[in-house]
Amino acid sequence: EAGVAQSPRYKIIEKRQSVAFWCNPISGHATLYWYQQILGQGPKLLIQFQNNGVVDDSQLPKDRFSAERLKGVDSTLKIQPAKLEDSAVYLCASSLGPSGGAADTQYFGPGTRLTVL
Amino acid sequence: AQRVTQPEKLLSVFKGAPVELKCNYSYSGSPELFWYVQYSRQRLQLLLRHISRESIKGFTADLNKGETSFHLKKPFAQEEDSAMYYCALGGSNYKLTFGKGTLLTVNP
Numbered sequence: 093e094a095g096v097a098q099s100p101r102y103k104i105i106e107k108r109q110s111v112a113f114w115c116n117p118i119s120g121h122a123t124l125y126w127y128q129q130i131l132g133q134g135p136k137l138l139i140q141f142q143n144n145g146v147v148d149d150s151q152l153p154k155d156r157f158s159a160e161r162l163k164g165v166d167s168t169l170k171i172q173p174a175k176l177e178d179s180a181v182y183l184c185a186s187s188l189g190p191s192g193g194a195a196d197t198q199y200f201g202p203g204t205r206l207t208v209l
Numbered sequence: 210a211q212r213v214t215q216p217e218k219l220l221s222v223f224k225g226a227p228v229e230l231k232c233n234y235s236y237s238g239s240p241e242l243f244w245y246v247q248y249s250r251q252r253l254q255l256l257l258r259h260i261s262r263e264s265i266k267g268f269t270a271d272l273n274k275g276e277t278s279f280h281l282k283k284p285f286a287q288e289e290d291s292a293m294y295y296c297a298l299g300g301s302n303y304k305l306t307f308g309k310g311t312l313l314t315v316n317p
Contacts, residue, residue, distance in 0.1 A: 095252070134213070134295050134307030135253070148304055183253065198305065200253040 094118065096201035098184050104207045110172035113204045115184030117165070122189030123147070124161055125198060126169050129181045141167065142189060171206075179208045211236050213298050215308035222286050223316050230281040230311050232270075232296030241299035242272055242279040245307070248292045256281075256294070266290070286315045 097116040105111050117124050123142050127135035138157065140147040143164040152159070156175070161167040171178055181203040187196040212235040222228050234240060244256040257265045259272040259279060270281045279296060296308040 132218075132309065134297075134309050135305075136307070137304055140304070185253075197255050202252055 096184055096186055096199055098182075098201040098204055100204055101202060102205050102207075104209065105174055106209050107176055108173040110170065111174055111206065112171075113169045113182050113184075113206075115167045115169070115201060117167070117184070117186030118199055120188070121186035121199075122164070123187045123196065124167050125183075125185040125187075126159055126167070127183040127185065129183055129203070131180070135183055138169070174206075174208045176208050179206055181205050211298050211300050211304070211306040213296050213306050213308035215294075215296055215311050217311045218309070219312050219314070221314045221316060224288055225285050228283050228286040228290070228313065228315075230294050230296075230313065232279045232281065232308060234277050234279065234296075234298045236277075236298055236300055238300060240272075240274075242270070243297040243299065243305070244268070244270055244279075244281050245295045245297055246292050247295070253295070286313075288315045288317060291315045 096118055099114050103111055125140050126138045128138050129135045138152045139149040139159045141161040144161045157171055159169045183203045184201040185198040187198045214233045216231050242259045245253050246256040247253045257263060257270060268281055268283045270279050272279050291314050293310050293312050295310045298306045
Protein backbone atom coordinates (compact mmCIF):
# COMPACT_ATOMS: atom_id res chain seq x y z
CA GLU A 93 0.00 0.00 0.00
CA ALA A 94 1.44 3.36 -1.01
CA GLY A 95 1.86 5.85 1.77
CA VAL A 96 0.99 9.53 1.97
CA ALA A 97 2.85 11.47 -0.72
CA GLN A 98 3.95 15.07 -0.42
CA SER A 99 5.76 17.48 -2.73
CA PRO A 100 8.02 19.28 -2.86
CA ARG A 101 10.27 17.85 -0.17
CA TYR A 102 12.18 21.10 0.25
CA LYS A 103 11.41 24.71 -0.58
CA ILE A 104 13.36 27.90 -0.02
CA ILE A 105 11.65 31.23 -0.62
CA GLU A 106 12.05 34.85 0.38
CA LYS A 107 9.64 36.53 2.73
CA ARG A 108 6.51 37.94 1.11
CA GLN A 109 6.65 35.32 -1.63
CA SER A 110 3.96 32.67 -1.99
CA VAL A 111 4.35 28.91 -1.82
CA ALA A 112 2.14 25.86 -2.26
CA PHE A 113 2.43 22.33 -0.97
CA TRP A 114 0.69 19.27 -2.33
CA CYS A 115 -0.49 16.12 -0.58
CA ASN A 116 -1.87 12.85 -1.89
CA PRO A 117 -3.37 10.74 0.92
CA ILE A 118 -3.61 6.98 1.14
CA SER A 119 -6.26 5.71 -1.24
CA GLY A 120 -9.64 5.46 0.46
CA HIS A 121 -8.77 7.66 3.42
CA ALA A 122 -11.56 10.12 4.05
CA THR A 123 -9.77 12.37 6.53
CA LEU A 124 -6.76 14.53 5.71
CA TYR A 125 -4.71 16.69 8.06
CA TRP A 126 -2.11 19.42 7.60
CA TYR A 127 0.32 20.01 10.44
CA GLN A 128 3.03 22.61 10.98
CA GLN A 129 6.11 21.48 12.85
CA ILE A 130 8.49 24.23 13.91
CA LEU A 131 12.00 23.15 14.90
CA GLY A 132 12.01 21.83 18.46
CA GLN A 133 8.24 21.54 18.65
CA GLY A 134 5.70 18.82 18.11
CA PRO A 135 3.36 18.91 15.11
CA LYS A 136 0.53 21.45 15.37
CA LEU A 137 -2.70 20.83 13.49
CA LEU A 138 -3.48 23.56 10.97
CA ILE A 139 -6.52 22.12 9.24
CA GLN A 140 -8.49 18.89 9.08
CA PHE A 141 -10.65 17.79 6.16
CA GLN A 142 -13.21 15.04 6.05
CA ASN A 143 -13.72 14.22 2.40
CA ASN A 144 -13.72 17.74 0.91
CA GLY A 145 -15.25 19.52 3.90
CA VAL A 146 -13.34 21.35 6.65
CA VAL A 147 -13.70 19.78 10.11
CA ASP A 148 -11.30 22.05 12.02
CA ASP A 149 -9.28 25.06 10.90
CA SER A 150 -9.15 26.87 14.22
CA GLN A 151 -5.35 27.09 14.22
CA LEU A 152 -4.94 28.06 10.57
CA PRO A 153 -3.71 31.68 10.14
CA LYS A 154 -6.38 32.50 7.63
CA ASP A 155 -4.95 35.87 6.68
CA ARG A 156 -2.08 34.14 4.90
CA PHE A 157 -2.75 30.40 4.85
CA SER A 158 -5.34 28.63 2.74
CA ALA A 159 -6.04 25.00 1.97
CA GLU A 160 -8.36 23.06 -0.22
CA ARG A 161 -9.21 19.47 -0.91
CA LEU A 162 -11.05 19.29 -4.16
CA LYS A 163 -12.89 16.06 -4.97
CA GLY A 164 -12.06 14.76 -1.52
CA VAL A 165 -8.67 13.33 -2.50
CA ASP A 166 -5.56 15.48 -3.04
CA SER A 167 -5.02 18.64 -1.06
CA THR A 168 -2.97 21.80 -1.40
CA LEU A 169 -1.81 24.15 1.32
CA LYS A 170 -0.81 27.67 0.32
CA ILE A 171 0.97 30.47 2.12
CA GLN A 172 0.72 33.99 0.74
CA PRO A 173 2.64 36.04 1.68
CA ALA A 174 5.18 34.03 3.63
CA LYS A 175 6.82 35.33 6.80
CA LEU A 176 10.08 34.31 8.43
CA GLU A 177 8.18 32.55 11.21
CA ASP A 178 6.57 30.22 8.66
CA SER A 179 9.85 28.32 8.35
CA ALA A 180 8.90 24.81 9.42
CA VAL A 181 8.18 21.30 8.22
CA TYR A 182 4.67 20.94 6.87
CA LEU A 183 3.28 17.47 7.40
CA CYS A 184 0.30 15.92 5.72
CA ALA A 185 -1.45 12.94 7.27
CA SER A 186 -4.49 10.89 6.42
CA SER A 187 -6.75 8.47 8.25
CA LEU A 188 -9.46 6.07 7.23
CA GLY A 189 -12.34 7.85 8.87
CA PRO A 190 -15.16 8.37 8.23
CA SER A 191 -15.50 9.96 11.66
CA GLY A 192 -11.88 11.03 11.77
CA GLY A 193 -11.99 10.39 15.48
CA ALA A 194 -8.91 10.57 17.62
CA ALA A 195 -8.70 6.80 17.81
CA ASP A 196 -8.34 6.68 14.03
CA THR A 197 -4.70 6.00 13.15
CA GLN A 198 -3.08 8.85 11.27
CA TYR A 199 -0.48 8.02 8.61
CA PHE A 200 2.04 10.74 7.93
CA GLY A 201 3.80 11.82 4.79
CA PRO A 202 7.52 12.67 4.63
CA GLY A 203 6.86 16.39 5.03
CA THR A 204 7.94 19.52 3.17
CA ARG A 205 10.72 21.55 4.77
CA LEU A 206 10.10 25.25 4.14
CA THR A 207 12.78 27.86 4.69
CA VAL A 208 11.75 31.50 4.47
CA LEU A 209 14.67 33.92 4.07
CA ALA B 210 -7.66 23.39 26.75
CA GLN B 211 -5.61 20.38 25.73
CA ARG B 212 -1.95 20.31 26.68
CA VAL B 213 0.78 17.68 26.57
CA THR B 214 4.03 18.02 28.46
CA GLN B 215 7.13 15.98 27.81
CA PRO B 216 9.59 17.26 30.39
CA GLU B 217 12.74 15.75 28.86
CA LYS B 218 14.01 17.03 25.52
CA LEU B 219 16.87 14.53 25.55
CA LEU B 220 17.24 11.13 27.18
CA SER B 221 20.35 8.99 26.93
CA VAL B 222 20.63 5.41 28.20
CA PHE B 223 22.88 2.44 27.64
CA LYS B 224 21.82 -0.66 25.75
CA GLY B 225 20.05 -3.09 28.05
CA ALA B 226 19.07 -0.43 30.58
CA PRO B 227 15.44 0.37 31.35
CA VAL B 228 13.98 3.45 29.76
CA GLU B 229 11.03 5.63 30.69
CA LEU B 230 9.85 8.58 28.62
CA LYS B 231 7.55 10.83 30.59
CA CYS B 232 4.31 12.37 29.38
CA ASN B 233 1.79 14.40 31.31
CA TYR B 234 -1.41 15.81 29.92
CA SER B 235 -4.09 18.33 30.76
CA TYR B 236 -7.62 17.70 29.56
CA SER B 237 -11.01 18.04 31.17
CA GLY B 238 -12.74 15.23 29.31
CA SER B 239 -11.99 11.57 28.72
CA PRO B 240 -8.62 11.47 26.97
CA GLU B 241 -7.20 9.22 24.32
CA LEU B 242 -3.41 9.02 24.52
CA PHE B 243 -0.91 7.95 21.92
CA TRP B 244 2.82 7.60 21.46
CA TYR B 245 4.25 8.42 18.03
CA VAL B 246 7.83 7.72 17.00
CA GLN B 247 10.09 9.11 14.29
CA TYR B 248 13.24 7.14 13.48
CA SER B 249 16.08 8.85 11.64
CA ARG B 250 15.09 9.69 8.06
CA GLN B 251 11.69 8.03 8.48
CA ARG B 252 8.16 9.28 8.77
CA LEU B 253 6.31 9.95 11.96
CA GLN B 254 4.39 6.80 12.84
CA LEU B 255 2.10 5.52 15.55
CA LEU B 256 3.85 3.40 18.17
CA LEU B 257 0.98 2.61 20.49
CA ARG B 258 -2.29 3.91 21.90
CA HIS B 259 -3.66 3.47 25.38
CA ILE B 260 -6.98 1.94 24.36
CA SER B 261 -5.19 -1.01 22.77
CA ARG B 262 -3.30 -1.86 25.95
CA GLU B 263 -0.69 -3.62 23.83
CA SER B 264 3.07 -3.89 23.82
CA ILE B 265 4.82 -2.74 20.65
CA LYS B 266 8.54 -3.42 20.16
CA GLY B 267 8.72 -4.12 23.89
CA PHE B 268 7.26 -0.72 24.81
CA THR B 269 4.26 -0.30 27.08
CA ALA B 270 2.41 2.72 28.37
CA ASP B 271 -0.23 2.92 31.06
CA LEU B 272 -2.74 5.72 31.34
CA ASN B 273 -2.83 7.05 34.91
CA LYS B 274 -5.80 9.37 35.14
CA GLY B 275 -5.06 10.28 38.74
CA GLU B 276 -1.61 11.57 37.84
CA THR B 277 -2.68 12.59 34.30
CA SER B 278 0.29 10.70 32.92
CA PHE B 279 1.02 8.31 30.08
CA HIS B 280 4.67 7.36 30.47
CA LEU B 281 6.32 5.09 27.89
CA LYS B 282 8.45 2.28 29.28
CA LYS B 283 10.74 -0.46 28.08
CA PRO B 284 12.65 -2.78 30.41
CA PHE B 285 15.69 -3.29 28.19
CA ALA B 286 16.55 -0.59 25.64
CA GLN B 287 18.02 -1.51 22.25
CA GLU B 288 20.14 0.65 19.96
CA GLU B 289 17.39 0.56 17.34
CA ASP B 290 15.08 2.31 19.81
CA SER B 291 17.01 5.53 19.28
CA ALA B 292 14.47 7.97 17.86
CA MET B 293 12.29 10.98 18.55
CA TYR B 294 9.21 10.12 20.61
CA TYR B 295 6.07 12.24 20.76
CA CYS B 296 3.21 11.86 23.17
CA ALA B 297 -0.15 12.93 21.74
CA LEU B 298 -3.56 13.61 23.24
CA GLY B 299 -6.81 13.14 21.35
CA GLY B 300 -9.80 14.98 22.70
CA SER B 301 -13.50 14.87 21.96
CA ASN B 302 -13.01 17.38 19.16
CA TYR B 303 -10.98 14.74 17.32
CA LYS B 304 -7.91 16.97 17.31
CA LEU B 305 -4.49 15.51 18.20
CA THR B 306 -2.29 17.67 20.40
CA PHE B 307 1.37 16.67 20.40
CA GLY B 308 4.03 17.24 23.01
CA LYS B 309 7.39 18.72 22.07
CA GLY B 310 9.02 15.33 21.90
CA THR B 311 11.88 13.50 23.59
CA LEU B 312 14.97 12.44 21.69
CA LEU B 313 16.03 9.04 22.97
CA THR B 314 19.59 7.89 22.38
CA VAL B 315 20.56 4.34 23.25
CA ASN B 316 24.31 3.99 23.52
CA PRO B 317 26.12 0.68 22.84
